[in-house]
Amino acid sequence: MAASVSVDFITHTFKGQSAPTLKDVELSIRPGEQVALIGRSGCGKSTLLHMLAGLMLPTEGCVHIRGHMVTKPSAKWNMMFQKPSLYPWMSVRQNAELGLLFAGRRDPARIDALLDLVGLADKADANVQSLSGGQQQRVALARSLATSPELLLLDEPFSALDAFTRAALQDEVSRIARQEKLTLVIVTHDIDEAVAMADRVLIMAANPGRIVGEMAIDLPTPRERASAEYSRAREQLMTTFDGLVGDGRSTAAPSADTQDAEPQRAAA
Amino acid sequence: MTAAEGTLPLTAEPALTGGEQRRSAGGRPARPAAADAGAPAPPGGAGDAGRSAPARSAVIERPARHWHTRTFRWPAVRAFLLSTVAYPALGIAVLLALWWLGGWAIASNEDVSAFAGFAPAPAFAALGELVASGDVWGTIYPSLYRIGMGLLWAFVIGVPVGVAIGLSSALREVTHVPFQFLRMISPLAWMPIAVLAFATWDGAIVFLITVAAVWPVLFSTAQGVRRIDPLWFKVARNLGADGWQMLRRVIMPAIGQDIFAGLRLAVGVAWIVLVPAEYLGVTSGLGYAINDARDTLEYDTLAAIVVVIGIIGFLLDGLCVSLIKRFSWRQAD
Numbered sequence: 001m002a003a004s005v006s007v008d009f010i011t012h013t014f015k016g017q018s019a020p021t022l023k024d025v026e027l028s029i030r031p032g033e034q035v036a037l038i039g040r041s042g043c044g045k046s047t048l049l050h051m052l053a054g055l056m057l058p059t060e061g062c063v064h065i066r067g068h069m070v071t072k073p074s075a076k077w078n079m080m081f082q083k084p085s086l087y088p089w090m091s092v093r094q095n096a097e098l099g100l101l102f103a104g105r106r107d108p109a110r111i112d113a114l115l116d117l118v119g120l121a122d123k124a125d126a127n128v129q130s131l132s133g134g135q136q137q138r139v140a141l142a143r144s145l146a147t148s149p150e151l152l153l154l155d156e157p158f159s160a161l162d163a164f165t166r167a168a169l170q171d172e173v174s175r176i177a178r179q180e181k182l183t184l185v186i187v188t189h190d191i192d193e194a195v196a197m198a199d200r201v202l203i204m205a206a207n208p209g210r211i212v213g214e215m216a217i218d219l220p221t222p223r224e225r226a227s228a229e230y231s232r233a234r235e236q237l238m239t240t241f242d243g244l245v246g247d248g249r250s251t252a253a254p255s256a257d258t259q260d261a262e263p264q265r266a267a268a
Numbered sequence: 269m270t271a272a273e274g275t276l277p278l279t280a281e282p283a284l285t286g287g288e289q290r291r292s293a294g295g296r297p298a299r300p301a302a303a304d305a306g307a308p309a310p311p312g313g314a315g316d317a318g319r320s321a322p323a324r325s326a327v328i329e330r331p332a333r334h335w336h337t338r339t340f341r342w343p344a345v346r347a348f349l350l351s352t353v354a355y356p357a358l359g360i361a362v363l364l365a366l367w368w369l370g371g372w373a374i375a376s377n378e379d380v381s382a383f384a385g386f387a388p389a390p391a392f393a394a395l396g397e398l399v400a401s402g403d404v405w406g407t408i409y410p411s412l413y414r415i416g417m418g419l420l421w422a423f424v425i426g427v428p429v430g431v432a433i434g435l436s437s438a439l440r441e442v443t444h445v446p447f448q449f450l451r452m453i454s455p456l457a458w459m460p461i462a463v464l465a466f467a468t469w470d471g472a473i474v475f476l477i478t479v480a481a482v483w484p485v486l487f488s489t490a491q492g493v494r495r496i497d498p499l500w501f502k503v504a505r506n507l508g509a510d511g512w513q514m515l516r517r518v519i520m521p522a523i524g525q526d527i528f529a530g531l532r533l534a535v536g537v538a539w540i541v542l543v544p545a546e547y548l549g550v551t552s553g554l555g556y557a558i559n560d561a562r563d564t565l566e567y568d569t570l571a572a573i574v575v576v577i578g579i580i581g582f583l584l585d586g587l588c589v590s591l592i593k594r595f596s597w598r599q600a601d
Binding site for chain 2: 053075079
């Protein structure tokens with residue numbers, strides 16, 4: 001069952017810093033929507049994701065998931081990281097069922113089905129250290145899905161993988177999220193990844209971290225990477241991004257007048 | 269770790285091809301060039317033809333290399349035999365030779381020839397008698413009991429405290445000065461206090477061994493906790509782990525090998541402390557046996573006890589090594 005997410009004007013300042021990492025961020029996500037947060041390093045996109053997961057709490061404002069205020073992590077909203085971060089003393093199966101174990105449940109049939117879903121049914125008893133990076137990330141995906149989350153949060157989960165594995169996993173996660181009726185939020189600095197996976201892309205800028213614009217990607221799924229529409233959407237997202245955040249040639253922060261402006265909207 | 273494993277064979281092969289290319293570019297085409305090019309490539313090949321043909325043939329030739337079959341050949345067997353039989357035997361032989369030389373030097377010097385019992389031959393004869401009469405077991409057992417109890421207490425105190433100071437930087441800073449201060453005090457310096465504080469000699473000795481053995485266990489545990497990947501905590505919290513589950517499913521399995529590495533060091537120091545501690549009032553154990561042998565001038569028995577101490581220490585160390593292996597999750601290279 002997919003969850004809605006609403007972020008109400010959160011501001012976050014790290015301890016010992018004066019400038020906020022995030023300032024007055026507001027956003028709402030529909031149940032089952034797939035949203036990408038893109039922006040340069042330091043724009044606070046990963047911090048925002050940690051707050052959705054309850055792994056960090058905002059200094060001001062709050063996050064609601066399906067109407068419940070997020071105050072701590074929960075297996076109902078699950079996060080995947082850039083590193084698969086599997087536990088090497090456990091087999092593939094043990095890693096996948098860890099969330100269920102913590103919840104005091106056992107459901108071998110579900111784990112079998114999930115390992116099958118991510119294409120690792122024949123590796124259930126393998127040592128996770130013997131798997132490739134892509135396979136490890138698939139185990140992490142199965143582990144995240146095992147507790148039947150309503151919301152899946154992805155923190156650049158494919159950026160350490162080679163291009164082919166990355167594309168395959170982007171499609172797969174996107175498909176599984178639709179199939180399992182999950183809301184998906186993915187943080188990335190890869191424009192391609194945003195276009196490949198998201199229904200909607202939110203563009204973030206730094207100093208202070210905030211959402212400066214958004215763009216809907218209105219393409220059928222699975223995304224046809226070779227199609228003209230895909231290229232057009234990609235190009236448009238790039239232009240929008242450059243227009244809002246700057247093209248990276250100037251290192252200066254965006255001028256003050258854009259900071260107060262309403263988020264700009266565009267649609268593909 | 270895994271990435272390296274996946275890419276190893278892949279990187280090895282192109283490196284080989286590159287080598288052949290370099291060699292052929294130097295004017296000596298690899299032999300199989302002939303088969304591929306259809307015509308024998310002239311030695312020192314003419315221009316481009318000589319250069320490209322070996323490069324291509326190197327790629328084609330690769331499947332014909334049987335390097336996987338070579339792994340079970342003589343060199344591997346020889347390396348195995350050397351490391352498990354020959355080298356250890358050589359080490360033991362050198363030690364025995366030095367011992368024998370020392371015994372010979374003592375025996376041939378009139379001033380100290382009374383100590384000739386220290387030489388290997390009398391020592392092993394005495395050891396044989398000790399084993400045959402069964403006396404050796406009565407000597408070993410009390411010592412092993414004291415060591416075991418001391419290590420148990422070191423474990424029971426050292427692991428929880430180590431985990432706590434590994435997790436809390438505040439606690440680590442608070443305990444730093446007191447722990448380093450206490451650690452530097454020779455355990456034997458506690459002897460008078462131990463004798464006063466404990467009703468039995470056994471209790472005092474176990475206390476001394478605990479005081480010596482607790483530090484390696486404690487610090488190694490703390491070090492292990494600090495080395496845990498922070499993401500492992502984050503993932504477990506995210507999956508809904510509570511404090512106890514975090515300890516049981518993440519922290520303890522992650523640091524098992526560190527704990528037993530600490531225990532291995534602890535066995536070493538405990539064994540060192542044991543013998544002088546048994547010079548105390550007790551009338552049993554290896555330390556007592558050494559003292560007793562000295563007092564009765566039975567130097568062959570004394571040397572035999574030293575051999576027994578060495579052998580048991582070696583076995584205990586081996587036990588620790590196998591425990592470290594058992595709890596190690598790092599995949600063998």
